Amino acid sequence: MNEASAVAAALAPAAFKSDIKPVWCPGCGDYGVVNALSKALAKLSLRPENVAIVSGIGCSSRIPAYTSCYGFHGVHGRALAAGTGLKIARPDLTVIVTGGDGDGYSIGGNHFLHACRRNVDMTYIVMDNRVYGMTKGQPSPTTEPDWDSKLSPEGTGLREFLPMVVALASGANFIARAFTGDPNGLAEVLVQAVRHPGFSFVEVLSPCITFRPEQLEWKKMVKPGALKPARDVARAARRMLRDDGFDLGVLYAGERAAYQPRGPRMAREAAELARGFAL
Amino acid sequence: MNRPSSAGDPAATRLASVSIALAGSGGAGVMTAGNMLLEAAAQAGYYALMTRSSGPQIRGGEAAAMVRIASCPIECMEDHFHILAAVDWENVYRFGSEIPLAAEGLIVGDPDAGEPHEIFTRSGAARASVPLKKLAKGIADGRPNMVLLGLVAGLIDLPEEAVTRAVEKTLGKRIAARAPSLAAVAAGRSAAASIERHYLLAPAARGGSERWLITGNEAAGYGAILGGVRFVAAYPITPATELLEWLAPSLAQVGGTLVQAEDELASINMTIGASYGGVPSLTATSGPGLALMVESLGLAVTSETPVVVVDVMRVGPSTGIPTKSEQADLNIALYGLHGDAPHLVLAPNSVADCLRTTQWAVNLAETLQSPAIVLSDQFLGQARAVIDRPEPGGMAPAGREVAAANATGYRRYAVTASGVSPMAIPGTAGVTYTADGLEHSERGTPSSQATDHAAQLEKRRRKLDSADYGGHWADVEGDGALAVVTFGSCTGPLREAVAAAAADGVPLRLISIRLLAPAQPQRLAAALSGVRKALVVEQNHTGQLHKYLHAECRFACEVSSLHKPGGAQFTPGELHRHLMDWSRA
Numbered sequence: 001m002n003e004a005s006a007v008a009a010a011l012a013p014a015a016f017k018s019d020i021k022p023v024w025c026p027g028c029g030d031y032g033v034v035n036a037l038s039k040a041l042a043k044l045s046l047r048p049e050n051v052a053i054v055s056g057i058g059c060s061s062r063i064p065a066y067t068s069c070y071g072f073h074g075v076h077g078r079a080l081a082a083g084t085g086l087k088i089a090r091p092d093l094t095v096i097v098t099g100g101d102g103d104g105y106s107i108g109g110n111h112f113l114h115a116c117r118r119n120v121d122m123t124y125i126v127m128d129n130r131v132y133g134m135t136k137g138q139p140s141p142t143t144e145p146d147w148d149s150k151l152s153p154e155g156t157g158l159r160e161f162l163p164m165v166v167a168l169a170s171g172a173n174f175i176a177r178a179f180t181g182d183p184n185g186l187a188e189v190l191v192q193a194v195r196h197p198g199f200s201f202v203e204v205l206s207p208c209i210t211f212r213p214e215q216l217e218w219k220k221m222v223k224p225g226a227l228k229p230a231r232d233v234a235r236a237a238r239r240m241l242r243d244d245g246f247d248l249g250v251l252y253a254g255e256r257a258a259y260q261p262r263g264p265r266m267a268r269e270a271a272e273l274a275r276g277f278a279l
Numbered sequence: 280m281n282r283p284s285s286a287g288d289p290a291a292t293r294l295a296s297v298s299i300a301l302a303g304s305g306g307a308g309v310m311t312a313g314n315m316l317l318e319a320a321a322q323a324g325y326y327a328l329m330t331r332s333s334g335p336q337i338r339g340g341e342a343a344a345m346v347r348i349a350s351c352p353i354e355c356m357e358d359h360f361h362i363l364a365a366v367d368w369e370n371v372y373r374f375g376s377e378i379p380l381a382a383e384g385l386i387v388g389d390p391d392a393g394e395p396h397e398i399f400t401r402s403g404a405a406r407a408s409v410p411l412k413k414l415a416k417g418i419a420d421g422r423p424n425m426v427l428l429g430l431v432a433g434l435i436d437l438p439e440e441a442v443t444r445a446v447e448k449t450l451g452k453r454i455a456a457r458a459p460s461l462a463a464v465a466a467g468r469s470a471a472a473s474i475e476r477h478y479l480l481a482p483a484a485r486g487g488s489e490r491w492l493i494t495g496n497e498a499a500g501y502g503a504i505l506g507g508v509r510f511v512a513a514y515p516i517t518p519a520t521e522l523l524e525w526l527a528p529s530l531a532q533v534g535g536t537l538v539q540a541e542d543e544l545a546s547i548n549m550t551i552g553a554s555y556g557g558v559p560s561l562t563a564t565s566g567p568g569l570a571l572m573v574e575s576l577g578l579a580v581t582s583e584t585p586v587v588v589v590d591v592m593r594v595g596p597s598t599g600i601p602t603k604s605e606q607a608d609l610n611i612a613l614y615g616l617h618g619d620a621p622h623l624v625l626a627p628n629s630v631a632d633c634l635r636t637t638q639w640a641v642n643l644a645e646t647l648q649s650p651a652i653v654l655s656d657q658f659l660g661q662a663r664a665v666i667d668r669p670e671p672g673g674m675a676p677a678g679r680e681v682a683a684a685n686a687t688g689y690r691r692y693a694v695t696a697s698g699v700s701p702m703a704i705p706g707t708a709g710v711t712y713t714a715d716g717l718e719h720s721e722r723g724t725p726s727s728q729a730t731d732h733a734a735q736l737e738k739r740r741r742k743l744d745s746a747d748y749g750g751h752w753a754d755v756e757g758d759g760a761l762a763v764v765t766f767g768s769c770t771g772p773l774r775e776a777v778a779a780a781a782a783d784g785v786p787l788r789l790i791s792i793r794l795l796a797p798a799q800p801q802r803l804a805a806a807l808s809g810v811r812k813a814l815v816v817e818q819n820h821t822g823q824l825h826k827y828l829h830a831e832c833r834f835a836c837e838v839s840s841l842h843k844p845g846g847a848q849f850t851p852g853e854l855h856r857h858l859m860d861w862s863r864a
Contacts, residue, residue, distance in 0.1 A: 020724055047708070048711050049705065049706055049707060049708040049709070049710075049711055050705075050706060052555075052556070052705050053713075054552065057716075062725075064713045065713040065715070065723075065724065065725065068711055069711060070703075070705040070711050070712070070713070071711075071712070071713030071714065071715075072552065072555050072582075072713065072714045073713055073714065073715045073716060073717065073725075074548060074551070074552075074575070074578055074582075074716055075548070075574055075575050075577075075578045075716055077544075078544055078545070078548035078575060081512075081540065081544065081545040081546075081547075081548035081549045081552065082548045082549065082551055082552035082555070083552060084538070084545075084549050084552065085510065085512055085538070085548065085549030085550055085551065085552030085553035085554075085556075085560070086552035086553060086555060086556045086705075088510070088536055088538060088549075088553065089509075089510045089536070089552070089553030089554075089556045089557075089558040089560070090553075090556035090557070090558065090705060090706070092706065093556065093705050093706065110541055110542060110544075110545075111541065111544075111545055113541075114540075114541040114545070261531070261536040261537075261538075263527075263528065263531045264531060264532075265531050265532075265534055265536075266531065266532045266533070266534065267533070267534045268532045268533055269533070270501075270504045270505050270533050271505075272532070273501060273504060273529050273532065273533070274491070274501065274668075277491040277492060277493045277497065277501070278489055278490075278491055278668070279321050279322065279489070279490045279491065279492055279665075
């Protein structure tokens with residue numbers, strides 16, 4: 001095979017998977033994300049070396065090592081920051097930030113707001129299971145207020161965090177919801193998310209059958225195609241008023257230009273800067 | 280200190296160094312006048328140093344510009360000021376402790392703008408009055424601060440043409456402001472003739488190398504760029520902000536980027552992310568920001584991602600005194616990371632050295648794939664100085680060792696003899712890996728095996744311990760059976776104190792440590808060879824360097840500690856007295 005055809009040849013989804021066995025429980029929704037992501041990257045005709053998967057801490061944050069792409073498994077809550085630095089420093093790479101609801105909305109909540117605002121051209125996949133799985137069953141920001149647990153007996157009493165509403169208000173340029181029980185639908189949303197310029201946010205309902213076995217019911221509750229992409233923020237916001245958390249599809253596909261470093265960028269020699277100091 | 284001279288006496292002794300404080304209420308323009316005085320001194324061929332102080336108000340509070348001008352290179356302020364010149368006296372008393380006046384000093388102010396506070400007059404300094412406002416009013420668009428500048432220039436005999444050039448350069452394109460400013464300066468200079476007491480500067484040492492006018496923060500920024508940094512993410516914080524404000528446009532000129540992050544947690548992680556992508560990266564902050572960054576610095580250690588953090592130290596803990604200098608972040612820089620997390624800690628010891636040390640820190644971080652913390656401080660960072668152009672000095676970069684595409688059997692964290700393993704840069708085919716804060720095997724796969732943990736810990740320690748740091752680990756100066764050991768901004772006043780002690784017949788060795796971690800016990804022992812006793816000098820409340828050196832080094836001599844908390848810098852005279860007493864004890 002000559003070089004030109006090597007570049008042109010799209011890889012099979014399997015080429016985006018590594019040989020490392022996931023730490024996840026059998027039946028975990030996150031397996032579906034590895035599968036869908038592999039399909040999406042193959043469909044996008046990307047190569048593993050040009051994709052970087054960045055994550056924080058939690059069950060779902062283990063995902064980078066299960067791919068054959070470049071991976072960065074950092075500290076809890078800071079994946080969006082690491083991904084932002086990487087994408088700005090290396091705009092040639094496809095950067096995908098991954099994590100869970102605790103990592104993204106609780107400890108990393110501030111970065112979520114500012115990543116939406118900043119609108120760097122990358123994709124953020126949150127695998128939401130409404131529980132801290134790695135620490136074995138504590139409520140997260142998206143957990144129902146009355147969900148009983150050892151750490152919060154009888155529930156937190158706190159209203160759920162609404163990630164898509166926050167993403168919309170904060171300026172994310174592409175917002176969608178998908179379900180791991182529908183890997184083809186998820187793969188299609190991921191393809192759109194990666195292609196869309198600016199910050200793309202994909203909320204993935206990813207059941208934790210170990211600590212939230214009731215989430216097995218999600219497959220009956222989801223409504224594929226219920227969301228239709230709006231270009232208008234106000235329209236998308238109104239649509240969210242009718243959302244029960246199980247409407248699937250693309251909510252919003254905006255036209256805001258992706259982040260660009262401002263000011264004139266030149267390629268001067270570093271030594272030229274010393275002129276400003278010389279008398 | 281030097282005796283003042285009389286204007287009328289041509290044979291009068293000229294001073295090698297003169298210190299002037301310009302003060303006034305907000306909006307009086309003393310900072311502008313101070314900057315022009317500094318620039319004029321530079322134009323006249325003098326070395327100079329300016330520090331500034333202001334009230335707690337964000338804008339409009341009282342302000343003081345402290346300027347020292349000398350015929351030889353200087354790295355610190357003097358013990359006393361010769362001249363305190365004020366546009367007015369409103370709240371200027373607040374600078375009483377920062378502007379100690381010499382008994383033979385001079386207080387000069389506008390008789391129509393109140394009286395100097397007793398905190399100044401009790402020094403015994405002479406008093407003189409010049410109607411600054413009236414003189415300024417006599418000139419269309421004339422301003423009292425420009426009269427003040429001319430007055431001071433006259434008192435110290437700064438050449439007229441140097442002051443003119445400084446005024447023109449500072450005003451830049453504001454051509455219309457030139458004539459009134461220069462007329463006001465001339466009026467001030469004429470007024471100086473009526474004052475009996477003058478402080479004439481010794482002639483400037485002309486020639487030699489090119490001179491720069493630069494702050495330590497700017498020097499650190501330039502050093503970073505020379506070291507190859509092309510990505511910076513940071514959050515504003517006093518006194519590091521100017522470093523970032525210099526870097527933002529400068530990085531763009533060399534094709535780099537600065538991102539203002541949402542907080543320091545984001546700054547450090549953006550920096551780590553960019554560096555993982557192969558771009559040398561840096562962030563700058565002060566103590567509170569460094570405290571937020573330490574968890575992620577551990578990630579940089581474990582994932583072996585090069586990154587540089589410049590900590591422009593201020594008084595802590597907590598918010599402390601943001602505008603004052605202290606060397607009390609040494610402990611957090613050395614020990615703040617959880618787990619066994621070897622990393623680099625360096626400290627520049629002068630404004631000029633901020634350039635070299637930051638450049639070296641970038642080189643070391645890249646070569647050793649390690650985080651490096653550079654401990655600058657508020658004094659070094661915000662002092663504006665006339666210096667000889669720093670020599671690019673032998674701290675040549677080895678650079679980051681990267682993995683080749685499709686390298687057979689590539690293992691990102693391979694245990695090598697040097698401890699450094701080639702790093703695959705995203706975009707390189709056939710060597711993809713996941714960088715991890717989890718302990719990992721050589722391949723990078725997360726591992727909870729004790730053997731993997733021990734092997735990786737040892738590798739990460741070895742790469743720092745076995746590196747060749749050459750002669751840059753410290754500046755070792757002088758000789759003698761007595762030694763002073765220090766770091767950072769204490770070095771400047773100590774150099775003068777050691778020179779004064781030598782003039783008194785007490786030769787001293789001065790060791791200013793630039794590479795604080797990893798500790799260099801053997802090099803320190805060699806530098807202390809033949810020393811009978813040593814004194815560790817630092818600016819913090821608990822003697823952090825003294826304790827650290829005791830933990831890391833075996834001393835063959837008696838070692839004691841001299842430390843004081845931040846807020847006020849050590850001065851040469853203060854240290855000279857200490858050194859003389861200590862040498863006799």
